[in-house]
Amino acid sequence: MTSSTSTNRTSLWGGRFSGGPAEALARLSVSVQFDWRLAPYDLAGSRAHARVLAHAGLLDAEELGKMLAALDDLEAACASGAFRPTVEDEDVHTALERGLLERLGTLGGKLRAGRSRNDQVATDLRLYLRDHARGVALRLVELADALVEQAERHVETPAPGMTHVQHAQPVTFGHWLLAHVQPLLRDLERLRDWDARAAVSPLGSGALAGSSLPLDPVQVAKELGFATAAPNSMDAVADRDFVAEFLFVTAMIGVHLSRLGEEVVMWTSQEFGWVELDDAFATGSSIMPQKKNADIAELARGKSGRLIGGLMTVLTMLKGLPLTYDRDMQEDKEPAFDAVDQLQLVLPALAGMISTMTVRADRLAAAAPVGYTLATEVADWLVRKGVPFREAHEITGKLVALCVARDCALDEVSDEDLAAISDHLDPDVRSVLSVKSALAARTTYGSTGPGPVADQLAAAADKLITWRTWSEESVVPR
Known part of the structure; x- marks a missing residue:
């Protein structure tokens, strides 16, 4: 396997190596094709790092001014497309250092002090x-x-409304x-x-x-x-x-x-x-x-x-x-x-x-009412009459079974059939057998009634x- 080197390559490492990376390694290592979008953020970090280097006495005022101007110019060039990464750039950091060195020469190399990729x-x-x-x-x-x-x-x-993709309640x-x-x-x-x-x-x-x-x-x-x-x-x-x-x-x-x-x-x-x-x-x-x-x-x-x-x-x-x-x-x-x-x-x-x-x-x-979705209204109506919910559930289930057998709606069951199912069922139950009344009854916080929905x-x-x-x-x- 041969190694490829380039005198034009900007590298952030390599001093202890006698040659450049193999072509296969270079292809595997390169990330600039996707990390180039980090360029504006890398430049923002570079400006902050330049100022902290100046504060530490590692850049004088003139050097800092030149460094910040060069970084601003480089950012403008990146934004306009005038400066782009090349096939020789390993990553966004390498590309931007190349751009800085092109503008500042050896002064650009000072920015690397105290930070790493x-x-x-x-x-x-x-x-x-x-x-x-x-x-x-x-x-x-x-x-x-x-x-x-x-x-x-x-x-x-x-x-x-549905549960199990089956009609449940309005x-x-x-x-x-x-x-x-x-x-x-x-x-x-x-x-x-x-x-x-x-x-x-x-x-x-x-x-x-x-x-x-x-x-x-x-x-x-x-x-x-x-x-x-x-x-x-x-x-x-x-x-x-x-x-x-x-x-x-x-x-x-x-x-x-x-x-x-x-x-x-x-x-x-x-x-x-x-x-x-x-x-x-x-x-x-x-x-x-x-x-x-x-x-x-x-x-x-x-x-x-x-x-x-x-x-x-x-x-x-x-x-x-x-x-x-x-x-x-x-x-x-x-x-x-x-x-x-x-x-x-x-x-x-x-x-x-x-x-x-x-x-x-x-x-x-x-x-909305298809599939006996008002059945729970019947059970709740029975509960309000003092019937334990367990019993109310059973009574309502029998009412639904009758409707299924006769292919009729809940409000189409006769008074006689209601009484035959349970003594607790009487004609007044029909007062809750409408979608409108079912929705109007949902007044608690977070429920489906028009009032709570308006609040939501x-x-x-x-x-x-x-x-x-x-x-x-x-x-x-x-």
Whole structure:
């Protein structure tokens, strides 16, 4: 196996080696094709590091000025595309050091003092994920807003609530839609909780042991928008909890989107026919002209597997690693980047699908009492008369069995048949045998009645205002 070297290559290591890396090793090691997106965050860290070097007396004022100007120029060149990584650059750090050396010559080499790629990449990735977590949060807010807006139109629309995909009890469709908002609100809380734990800066930890130079990791942390610096330099460079936890949150989001997607698929089927999707958010068939497919909902289901897979990848990669840094950790970035990318794709599409869909309230209302969904109303009516629920359940079950045998509705049973089933049943039971009365009776906190649903709407709207504000905050210094 031959080695390949290049006089133009910028390398962050190699002094003790007599030759360059083999081509196969170079191809395996290179990560710049995916970690280049960390460039703005690496440059932000470089500016903070330059200032701390100056504070320690390792750069004079003139050198600091030139260093910061060069970093600003390099950032502008990266943003415009004038500066790009080359095939010779191993990673984002190598590429950016090359750009700095091109602008400053030997002065650019001073920036490497007191830091390592180990603490650099851990810092960059935290900055990237904290920044993009807010972008994901904003998309979650938009989807929740779309659900809330639909729910506002259906506060009193009856629907057949289900368990085991069987008709169970009447609910309002607004309540059902809000049941998908609640997990999104929890996902937003998880993102904020994660962000609080991720707001710890590894910069200053060096390769693993800190630095003998008089640096100030706490000051660097504050400049970069972190709450504090890492209390243990070995843990700082080895920790990828923040990646795994971020991927858990994104996987959980994926699961919630998948459940919503599955329901939309059912609601839009011919068998249900409760919802019609806008043409702009549905697709057709290449062979069957009549088809209208809920592809966005199906893709949301599919993306959940990909998001869960990213979490499994990182957890499996981490589970047997000794302290501190190991090259295995290069595998932490692609799943994290992919989770961000996939959610940024699917969330706007879902929001558009939900906000533009047409709910067929007449079909929902017609389906609400089907399947003896008012049976529980009979049992509760008996309980209010003093009958123990165990007995009330048995009596109501016999009433349903009679209706099934005669293929009739609960309110179509004669007075004589009611009395034959139980002395506790009398004609007054018919007062509870309507969907409207069943929904009106649900007045407790969190229940499906129009009043509690209106309360849920108001609370969700207030929370979403707060979350929108949080998601629009910037955590990365410019």
